[in-house]
Amino acid sequence: MTKISVNKKVFETDSDPSTPMLWVLRDEFGLTGTKFGCGIAQCGSCTIHVDGEARRSCVTPISAVVGKEVTTIEGLSPDSSHPLQKAWIAEDAPQCGYCQSGQIMAAAAMLKKTPKPTDADIDQAMNGIICRCGTYNRVRAAIKLAAANGGK
Amino acid sequence: MSSRILKLLVIGIAVAVIAFARVGRFEPIEHVAASTAEDAVKARAAFNEAVKVFFSARCSNCHPGGDAPTQGDERRIHDQDVKRGTDGKGVAGMECATCHQAENMDGEGLPPGAPNWHMPPADNKMVFQGMTAAALCQQLKDPARNGGRKTLKESIHHIETDPLVGWAWNPGSGRTTPPLSQADFLKKLNEWIDAGAACPE
């Protein structure tokens, strides 16, 4: 049994330590907000935080998070009150919504270290998250709104 | 002061600066004295072999001149337009470690991995791409540009022991390896150092 702390709660898994966290989160821990999009760290739909930094969970093995704190979209705030979540709703950023957990988690990791991001900062942090619906401009606007509201 | 004296003074200062540069900056002390013409030839030959490794895709992709790493043998700009960041570990929200793990993963299109996957930091870029062998050689010997390594043996130690450097010879499926084995590469570098570490012209 491997113990993993996710959203400040301890979970246990007996999966092989090389198993990607994406599937452990989704299929074992029931945290399905983190999405499978490509499996090769190209699309970013599976982005989570490990000790506060953005990680693509589809390529992050269990062994890489032991002893660390994992945060998923479900744990970003208890009640959708994170400034990014509020800004996302204010801008009506999501369309199909499938990539949006990844978008928000990547943005949250950026804002922690770069609370007042420039357009270039946003490009660099968000380039790893593909949206086929084309919500990029609203995602950008929502990040700026959250930053203006002092969000981390 | 006559204009002639002024000119001499200027030349004098220039010579002093160059001399200081040669001794104080570009040539680590242990090697300054040694070189004979014969050694220099030997050193240059060894370096010209070793440099092929630095210039290989596996090594040079993370040692670009700009702030964007490259990938593939064709050295195309890294997917997702990732950037070096100040510490060489990427930018907030898109660190190297966001995708690159401590080891390779098996399968098409998966990111390669090694412990502490990163680039040189922004203030000490240790550029390989677009350099001549001579320029790269000078850079290796310059503690101001080589990551603060005061002796070449220190540099060799890094090349020998850092698993990220070693990754180049174990890059995972579908990737080519440098033209020399890691052992041969180290051998050539040591030959170069032992022969006085002269740089190609």
Next chain:
Amino acid sequence: MKTKQELDRRSFLKASIVAGGALVFGINIPGTTKAEERFGVGAAPAADFSPNAFIKIARDGKVTVVVGQSEMGQGVMTSLPMIVADELEVDWANVTFAHGPADKAFLNPAMGMQGTGGSSSVKGFFAPLRKAAAQVREMLIAAAAASWNVPADTCIAENGRVVHTATKRSAAYGDLLEAAAKIAPSDKPKLKDPKDFRYIGKAVKRLDSPAKVNGTAVFGIDVKVPGMLYAIILRSPVIGGTVKSVDDAAAKAVKGVTHVVSLGYGVGVIADSFVAARKGKSALKVTWEEGPMAAVSSETIMKSFVDAEASKKGLEAKKIGDVAAGRAKAAKTLDAVYYAPFLAHATMEPMNFTADVRSDSAEVWGGVQAQMLVQGTVAKAAGVPVEKVKVNTTMLGGGFGRRFEMDYVIDATLLSKAAGKPVKVVWTREDDMQNDVYRPAVYNKLSAGLDAEGKPVFWRHRLATDAIMARAGKAFGFNLKDDQLDSSSFEGAHELEYKIPNFQCDWIRVDTGVPVGFWRSVGSSHTAFSVECFMDELAALAGKDPLEYRLSLLDEKSRHAGVLRLAAEKAGWGKKLPAGSGRGIAVAESFGSYVAQVAEVTVGPDGKVKVDRVVCAADCGQIVNPDTVAAQMEGSVVYGLSAALYGEITIKNGRVVQTNFNNYKPLRMNEMPKVEVHLVPSTAPHGGVGEPGTPPIAPAVVNAIFAATGKRVRSLPIKTDELKRS
């Protein structure tokens, strides 16, 4: 979709109190059974599944609008409830939505089937939902008026209450449910005057956003059913290949693998987890009967297009005047070949589906665009009666036409049947990329002639391409005959708004063997490119400004001209741009909407194209939610731009070459242009919204590249090498 059939729209309203005390109203189409018997509506909470076009009012006044259409990002879970909320006079804060099941009650009148496609949801449901909501409003008013013993016409409905205007007495909807249920609905309820619309036409917040920012929105891939197993299918590497032999010893030895099932077209590996199924698939050894497609590659397909165009007459899609006579009068002529490639849908959520097939019934879950086709397909594959199949629609992680297909539905059904347990099938991204039904590749030969003044005297367009309906039509019971036109192959090319005296459009059907399907904006996705770029070439040949030239060929009052002028004005058409940059314009009608776009691009010395700004003018007729329309235009631009800049599926020895997002590249954040959307206020009939923004972007960008560099791109995707400055 071109399978419109006449639908009996004589609907009547059925109301009843169901378990839990909610009043349920629904549109029933004669011939179907009562809604509550079919679905147990009301017995289940709103998160479960109840019929579309139903209005549920709870005792606390909360209104649930049950939507039978699928939400794939286009905002239908907001726009349809808006229609109800407006006519029912309830506050938006008290409105929620729920997914409807598969049933005739939810036939989309604009499609003749229960389907979400062809940009038709609002078009199809605007009138029926207004009527249904108005009926309910009148029933609630009548119930209140009766209790106060006053005439109904002295009462009004407002904010979820009935108010007696004279006495200011009022009653909440939630308190009127029993009484209202006893009142017969009017067949001709009085509809609101559009000037009194409170929500329709306003930028109302999406109802689905909150669940999409905290991970609680449920997509097909998130479905979990007790006892469920996970499956992955190893598919033939060659299109259309079949299983010759299977060695499953190593696969079965993988911990967690429970079944290996040969399906003929592939081999399913079922396991107790996705990860185990994936390992099992890697260990599986299958030899394939590759079939005839093994001899087909992109080069042979191109040759088949060229040969077919040269040797076959094709079918005449449209003819005006006589193109030969027109050619004889031409002062200048121009011939060009335009090519558009196969494209994948690449929805962010890969195909997946969950089925629980039992001996005499089945229940299925997933993101689908055509619930009743799913129901019939599952019934057939499972061998159970169609009425015993319950379809649960989830959120769709992108549709774009891909989820109209039944392949992934069949996968799960067959595997659940084989395993005797619920099974969730998940396609990997590679499976999804390589087993798509692709936007057809199209080879276009265009010829035109201009008179001495530069006006076109003839236009001839010949398109060699696959017929989507030849394969896809079968699902709707439609068999395309050899001499029959499939307008999805040439729509947008055969009925030009431009005044051209001699015109002919021919379609040469080619069966490439590559499966083709509906891709956002279907035929217009490529005809706008060939037509609007060739029109740009004619403007250049005539020495005229591309905008002025187009306008000179259009009726001044046409909606084409309207959006062209609007886009041009907002973009600052004619204003100077820096060297290396250029502006291009294009217009297209599709799904009853008219969209013009001006693209500003910069072409670098290395030939790299950066789209800096897109100005989009859209005339979509009457609009329900302008913010959703703007979002759809923005998204359509991105979808079309990804295709124009990078999108191409190629075939080698019958195998799809592209595998994942590393070699089928979508646009990313740093490449995103500024997009400005301007909507034409209109009371015209509803046009589509989800697709019409896609067609004009490729030609607008290509025309802008011409303005910037003088180089004419005639083949997509745009190739950087050809634009390099030497």
